[in-house]
Amino acid sequence: MSLIDSISLPRSFRLPRLDGLVQWIVPIAIIALWQVASVTGVVPVRVLPAPSDVALAGWKLLLSGELVRNIWVSFWRASIGFLIGGSIGFAFGLANGLSQLSAKLTDTTLQMVRNVPHLALIPLVILWFGIxxxxxxxxxxxxxxxxxxxxxxxxxxxxxxxxxxxxxxxGMSDGELFRRVIFPGALPSIFVGIRFALGIMWLTLIVAETIAASSGLGYMAMQAREFMLIDVVVLSILIYALLGKLADSTSRVLERATLSWHPAFQKR
Amino acid sequence: MQTALRTSLPEIEPAGRANFVPHARVAREERPVHVSGLPLGIRGLRKSFGDNEVLRGIDLHIPAGQFVAIVGKSGCGKSTLLRLVAGLEKIDAGSISLGDEVQAEDIRVMFQEPRLLPWARVLSNVEVGLGRDRASDDAHARAEEALTEVGLADKRDQWPSVLSGGQKQRVALARALVSRPRVLAFDEPLGALDALTRISMQRLLERVWRDQGFTAILVTHDVSEAVALADRVLVIEEGRIAHDVLVNAARPRARGSVELTGLEGSILSHLLSADDRT
Structure with a gap:
């Protein structure tokens, strides 16, 4: 066992770096192919601008400060909304998981509300809160x-x-039982929830910003559409992809840090 | 198969014990070196689950430090008896007394499954066994001592998931031993292990019992395990103690000896004849 440990230690330093490169091969290849297709005219620039044009548009927006401001606004909305919704969801999950009474009282109601697509509430929400x-x-x-x-x-x-x-x-007390047994046992499942929630977080925010907002990434994309700035529209979409990836990576790092006991996280 | 295995394996005394145990010993002196166990008295014990009466009046006295094995067909109530002694179920009628001043840390149970916390390292899993003393300064030292006792001191910083089945069960034993219990109840602790691991675990159980002198109650379906380890074998049939057999063979016991095999055979025939009657 100690022999295997001593072998796997240096390897665990090498693998993530190699992995870090491997996962970017496909996105980089797609961008390269896209650039070639645009430059040779296979894809008309009116349909899809070249990556270089998108990068240029990004650079201009960066210089004007508009890009950073819009990303920041969207990021702020996403995080605060996530924290609020996540904490309430976590609290209800704990309460209903630990108490039969609480589960009987609220679970049916929550299951009904769950089946309403939350984006269908946008008209109502605009009436309630404006934009x-x-x-x-x-x-x-x-x-x-x-x-x-x-x-x-x-x-x-x-x-x-x-x-x-x-x-x-x-002889564990209720608090100790929760801290030592129940919470660590529930953690892998909670992380699954967090990763689902991160996806829904971006989706909801972008849709909401596209429909009713005066700032943010979704607003930036809609404005660009109004003025036929297709490079900015594509830029916005690429930024969504990057932010989504960032959120996912963050949850993965957290997952690895807290679930190192789990056989699924020990191999790397 | 098991008989063949048993006879082909030489009996090895754990190192360092050879001088400790006198060679010519008589059955009466087969007690642990020092007895720390609690005597156990059970009177008129009954337990039902719904309409199913599992225990129908058990009367039993176990002297301090005795190693008792409980055998019987599945569903005969042997595990229920153990769970009642360990305080895991409520008594319907009758009483169980464990002497005065008995504390929660004095009684420990070992199950068929190791029940280790997968998210805690081996050492902290053992520390769980300290009960209220978990937070004390010497918790680490005591847990390490218990791990050394079961021969797993080098695994202290491992996750349980990397251990083999037998190693996990040894960690569970260390966790049960760390509070120096005075009654240790085993619910088929070796049932899920392979034949060779079983034999080495049986030796380990016997050794710690002799070192520490707790009262041991072993529930098992394996009659040969029962006669190899116990001072006394109780056969439970239909919620009652049907037979109470003393095993006087000298320790360390030569597994597969004529004496033990004969005893095993007679207990088995009891169990099987009960089967024929039903």
């Missing part, structure tokens, strides 16, 4: 709530009852 910040935050929070609620609940419900019995035999 204010609160409208976007409300929608993001609502979208993020359900995956986190469901997965937290599932995680807590599926903690091995034999481990809970073991904890009780060894």
């Amino acid at each position: 204010d910040e609160s409208a976007k935050l409300f929608l993001v929070a609502l979208g993020v709530f359900f995956p986190i609620y469901l997965n937290t609940l599932h995680g807590i419900r599926t903690v091995d009852p034999q481990l809970i019995e073991m904890g009780r035999i060894y």
Whole structure:
């Protein structure tokens, strides 16, 4: 065992770097192909501008400060909405996972609300909040709530009852049982919820900003469409992709840091 | 198959014990070196689950430090008896007394599954066994001592998922031992292990029992395991103690000896004849 450990240690330093390169091969190849197709005229510039043009548009917007401002606004909305919706979802997940009474009281209601597509509420939300910040935050929070609620609940419900019995035999108090057994046991499932929620977070925010906003990435894309600035539209879409990737990577880093005990995270 | 295995394996005394145990010993002196265990008294114990009466009046006295094995067909109530002794189920009628001043840390249970926390390293899993003393300064030292006792000191910083089945069960044993329990209840602790690992675990159980002198209650379906380890074998049939057999063979016991095999055969025939009657 100690021999295997000593071998795998240097390898674990090399692998992530190699992995880091491998995962970017396909996106870079696509961009290169796209550039070639644009320059040779296979893809008309009116349909899809060349990556170089998109980069140029990005550079101009960066210099004017507009890009950073819009990204920042969207990022802020996404994070605050995520925190609000995520905390409420987590709290309900905990309460309904730990208490039968709470589950009986609220679960049916929540399941009904869950089946309403939250984007269908946009007209109502605009009537309620106008095109204010609160409208976007409300929608993001609502979208993020359900995956986190469901997965937290599932995680807590599926903690091995034999481990809970073991904890009780060894004299753990309720708090200790939660901290040492139930929460760590539910954590893998909670992370699944977080990663789902991050996807929904961007989707909701961009749709909301496209329909009703005066700042943010979605607004920037809609404005560009009005003025036929196709390079800015494509730029916005690429930024969504990058931000989504960033959010996913962050949750992965957190996952690895907290789930290092899990066999699935020990191989790398 | 098991008989063949048993006879082909030489009996090895754990190192360092050879001088400790006198050679010519009589059955009466087969007690642990020092007895720390609690005596166990059970009177008129009954337990039902719904309409199903599992235990129908158990009367039993176990002297301090005795190693008792409980055998019986599945569903005979042997595990229920153990769970009642360990306080995992509520008693319907009757009483279980474990002497005065008994504390939660005095009684420990080992299950068929190791029940280790997968997100805690081996050492902290053992520390769980300290109960209320978990937060004390010497928790680490005591847990390490218990790990050394089961021969896994070098695994202290591993995750349980990298251990083999037998190693996990040894960690579970260390966790049960770390609070120096006075009654240790085993619910088929070796049931999921392969034949060779079983034998080495049986030796380990016997050794720690002799070192520490707790009262041991072993529930098993394996009669040969019961006669190899126990001072006394109880056969439970239909919720009652049907037979109470003393095993006087000297320790360390030569597995597969005529004496043990004969005893095993007679207990098995009891169990099988009960099967024929039903």
